[in-house]
Amino acid sequence: MENTHNDALKFSYSNIFFSYYFNNERICRNMIKDHMLVFVYSGELLLLEEKNTIKIHKGECVFLKKDNRVNMIKQPNGKEKFSGIFMVFNRNFLREFYQSLDKNKIPQNIEKLKQSVIKLPKSSAITSLFQSMIPYFDSEEKPMEKLMKLKLLEGVYSLLQIDEHFYTCLFDFTAIWKIDIMEFLENNYMYDLSIDEIAHFTGRSLSTFKRDFKKISDLSPQKWLIERRLKTAYDLLKNENKKVSEVYLEVGFKNFSHFSTAFKRQYGFPPSK
Structure with missing residues (x-):
């Protein structure tokens, strides 16, 4: 249980x-x-x-x-x-x-x-x-x-x-064709997906996904996801006056404490400000 x-x-x-x-x-x-x-x-x-x-x-x-x-x-x-x-x-x-x-x-x-x-x-x-x-x-x-x-x-x-x-x-066991990694991530960064799952949904093995990702970003996939979520959170808080308690879930963070710490590390001040 x-x-x-x-x-x-x-x-x-x-x-x-x-x-x-x-x-x-x-x-x-x-x-x-x-x-x-x-x-x-x-x-x-x-x-x-x-x-x-x-x-x-x-x-x-x-x-x-x-x-x-x-x-x-x-x-x-x-x-x-x-x-x-x-x-x-x-x-x-x-x-x-x-x-x-x-x-x-x-x-x-x-x-x-x-x-x-x-x-x-x-x-x-x-x-x-x-x-x-x-x-x-x-x-x-x-x-x-x-x-x-x-x-x-x-x-x-x-x-x-x-x-x-x-x-x-x-019983359709056809393999998924490779799809554009960045396009997929931009459309799905807010979802609770592991790197294994992202590789699967883009039609790649984990090792192939990591190799392909290195060609398009200097960040690791995990770091890219965090920074992308924080950027959206910043925009929502600044431009749409949304509550912090709403925003962290909306952009894909499961834990408020993790979100607050990551936000402050990225921007130098807590999301509440």
Whole structure:
């Protein structure tokens, strides 16, 4: 069990996450690295993608396609706090699943899914799958890894049963083409991404990413990200009169103390001034 915040708890079992949020809304700026299936057990989940907003209510489920950027707002509904179950289908798991399929029974000439956020229709298979996992919210006993893998398998089968277009989505193992590093960073510096994840999203191995980054900046990737976030924070504080408590989260810092120290080191005075 991981206590991620004073009013938030997260349990993680073999790529299945059980999340609680006890107070107010929680905004997460996420790059979705792997396909994800999300079930809202209580409260509400808002998904913001560019200009579109999709609301997922209690008892509903949504599929999030990999390699996309989505803002999540996990919020209560009345007195009912948010809690949800997140299933992550990583590349290796899906490769193994694909190898077990009878290729002759896989639908042919299916178009790829264009949407990256897909609210799923009501399905008895999906509902029963997530209902079977609800007891783990309150259990202190860790479930067996084999059992959690079976739940992941059941999740994939449920998606394939709902819509055959998921075949082309889940089993697309094409490598990402290299994309411009600086363009990606300028669009995504505010997100909580590791250097490994940034390398992945720009279509590179970690070593190739570091080598390519040296060609375009004298700074390390970590230093570049900090300075870029601080520059935006400075502009927001000076020109838009935003509160420091709002700005540090908006530009991608998770810790206020870290932000304040870095800001003062960069500009010679604290952000409050």
